[in-house]
Amino acid sequence: MNKDYYEILGVERDASPEAIKKAYRRRAMKVHPDVAQDDAEAAEKFKELSEAYEVLSDPNKRAVFDRGGDPMGQGGAGFSGFGGGFAGGFDFSNLVDAMFGAASSRGPRSRVRQGQDALVRVNLLLHEAVFGVTKPVKVQTAVVCPKCTGRGGEEGSQPVTCSTCDGNGEISQIQRSFLGDIRTSQACPTCRGYGTIIPRPCGECSGEGRVRSTRTLQVKIPAGVSTGIRIHLEGQGEVGPGGGPAGDLYVELAVAEHEHFRREGDNLEVVVKLPMTAAALGTTVDVATLEADWEGSAPDERSVAVEVPSGTQSGTRIALKGRGVPRLRGGGRGDLGVTLLVQTPTKLDDHQRELIRQLAEARDEMRPEAIAAAKGGKGMFGKLSEWFS
Structure with a gap:
């Protein structure tokens, strides 16, 4: 072995896994063939860089390399020399994770999710801000669907496994390139990543489990408030998809000027x-x-x-x-x-x-x-x- 993977990545021999990932991400963005199109050796440099990252990001392969062994030898998955591309195929999601710091999704996502916070603004007269008041505040937010109570389906309708992704919530595709086989994953277009399909969606909420509604809250405003102060009401914000837990509501105050004071x-x-x-x-x-x-x-x-x-x-x-x-x-x-x-x-x-x-x-x-x-x-x-x- 005459390659120094540490030198290729530009890191010290005691570099942490996070430092190795950052170094690879930084250099890959420079030598990737789609970026460095004017460099005839870009493909070779990127392949060499990816090989160095594969070795140093794997604790077992890195240990073999540090002992002077061949981490790509017997039992080593991945590269089989420069001429053969990636022998076992290359998982593109790992490359995305390393280059952009975002791991691809795995498995179906839940239909029930946390709702977002909401903000309303309330105008006060000066004496209301000074002495305090209980104010009726109209709030237009998402609430649990009264017809399906958040299930998203008509009465008796149960979610069924998506036949397109077999319940995985995502589908994979393999494309051939000069680097070998590249596998990409994306959310299933049929079930939108949920892994299940509601055969008979609720006619009121179209399967969302929530609807928009206007309600009136009696908000107690303490004495001594001023413009810009926000009152926090826990659990009074948007109900989440699938009837998920509601976010919080923030009431922002604006105090009007007085004629004399x-x-x-x-x-x-x-x-x-x-x-x-x-x-x-x-x-x-x-x-x-x-x-x-x-x-x-x-x-x-x-x-x-x-x-x-x-x-x-x-x-x-x-x-x-x-x-x-x-x-x-x-x-x-x-x-x-x-x-x-x-x-x-x-x-x-x-x-x-x-x-x-x-x-x-x-x-x-x-x-x-x-x-x-x-x-x-x-x-x-x-x-x-x-x-x-």
Whole structure:
């Protein structure tokens, strides 16, 4: 023996079976005659490469080769020299397994299989997401056929063995090539790989054992959810072929924007307009809370009295602890942030104008000096712009 199969495959002598398979797959894709058509020696190289893989992938033949013996000698199946091709024929499925890492199917496949997961999207109002709700959700999925209860056949009809594949679920073909006889396997076209045939398929599901149906589920949505969160409902997805186990259902939530409130994590934010005189003198204002949208809230929770100190500036934010969003993980609630927007009067009668003029004279503000805001500070306009964005 003057061939070094390790050198042909380009692996070390202590290479693992997985490394040998990867090396063969990599080189076979380069020297296969269908790929390297410009190489006159491609067929010979591929035959030599396949011989090396046959030896090194077989523990017994590899042991014989490592001891200096002839693994293709007496008792060795496969090659019989370069001139004779593959003496015993070549199972193409083994080549596919080595080159592409996918073994061919063996035996009939089951009619009963696991169903797929399903996804539905549900729109929520802000108060539903904040306080939680039980929502009716329509789901269109595959369910067990009510007529045959998943069997796939009419009453009394039993599956019979496929005569084309004798129940194997696949058929084999042998083709001659320069490499010798190549055997390929494919799913039986008559039974589609099941190995059996249903003589009288169910008229409702056409033998699938399942049908499409729309059903309504009552989905409990916890308080504090937000857009993008998915609720997992085990076993509520697609029923599998043949009435197989159902997959899971995922309910993805999308929360609509509110007319007045804005959510920031576990906090709720609201802007309240305040007259200039009230901001200057100080006052108490009643601010509606999000509970006003929720029928399950107590009447005294639907508004809150906010103390506005005298001299309050536009853009001032007052935080009301525990009036925000319930924390989805953990206890307690966030804050309700009330941002005050001081409004300057635009329509004044003569009496009001005179009063304001007298105030300006008393405060020496008839010709006020413009003072630039501190660098780096957000200021009133920065805060309001940030809120409205």
